[in-house]
Amino acid sequence: MHIKSEPPILYFGTPVVLISTVNEDGSYNLAPMSSAFWLGWRCMLGLAAPSKTTQNIIRSGQCVLNLPSVAQAAAVNRLARTTGSNPVPAGKQQKGYRYVREKFALAGLTPLPAETVAAPRVQECPVQMEAGVAAVHPVAADNPLQQGRIVTIELRIQRVYLDTSILAEGHTNRVDPDKWRPLIMSFQQFYGLGPQVQPSTLAQIPEALYYSPDIDRARELAV
Template identity: 45%
Template sequence: MHKVTDLKVLYFGTPVVLIGSRNEDGSANLTPMSSAWWLGQSCVLGLGNSSQTAANLRREGECVLNLPSSAQVDAVDALALLTANPHVTDHRRAQGYRHERRKFAAAGMTELAGELVRAPRAAECPVQLECRLEAATPLAGNDHCTAFEVTVVRAHVEESLIVPGSDHYVDPLGWDPLIMKFCEFFGEGRRLSPSRLAEGWRMPGRLPAAAPAAV
């Protein structure tokens, strides 16, 4: 039997992306998000209009989509409630967000220069996609979000993830992406750890903290 329900969250499970972009002063920004989908060499990113990344994309017209593996869940979670936008709304403060410009340092990641774009790559991420902005479309019925369409102009992939004997295909068995499902982290075929984002958004199904190791 199905139940008719007004779902508050529709994040059924998508890969986590760390979007590298440049702030107005030229500094590097790194933002986690999971509202992304690909088709061919195009990707659509769903971002809130008040985010620093949305402003950077509109101004710079480029970004890098860094895809972390499940092993990098702690680095991603460290960024969950940080914003490079100095104007933190009361709503976001109530969720636990705070202003932080040094995103790479906060995540313990290393900034690398893009080759075809100015936006930064995250050295530790096994997949890094340099992209250029093609279009920005407001979401129907939602004044707070925009769909940004980007084109991948160069892909950097950890060599061990390439199918042997091929230069163009990622090994689906070797690639273990970090997945966000209903604001919780999943990978390696299992639930991983509690998410600060889920806590900030007061998700009712938040995973409990990990039990201390036995002595």
């Protein structure tokens, strides 16, 4: 039986992303989020407009999307309820956030240089993606109470780095889903993926048929 319900959030399960950006003074910011999805070599992020990460991405036009595995759950937790904004915005104060300048040190994570952006990669994350901003879109512009509070940012992926431990045998451009165990956020709780339920019909389509022109564009970027 189904009943009408009004849950305050609708986070039914999405991967955690650690977004690294550069602050105005050149220091690094690192923030966890889970409102993200990918289409080809494009990524859509849903972010609070006043957040430091959002401001840094829009100002600089770039960031790095680092995908933690279940092994990095503790590091992600250490970043929870921290912000790079000083003073801490009122909304985040209410939720118990505190200002932290050295996010990498707090999390126990290691910054690595990127090739096409100034923001660093996170060494411990098995997946790292350098990205540039393609567009910024307002969310909930039809509601005066929410106007200007949320944005979606369309990113164009420029470099992808994969740890060899998650690659399919004999492949350099294909992830083995039996080896990749992303950290999943579901209703504010951490989960991992279990074993395959059954083979997917979509898996019969060769991955090469999804090749994106953005890959060619990314190759043209100078190192």
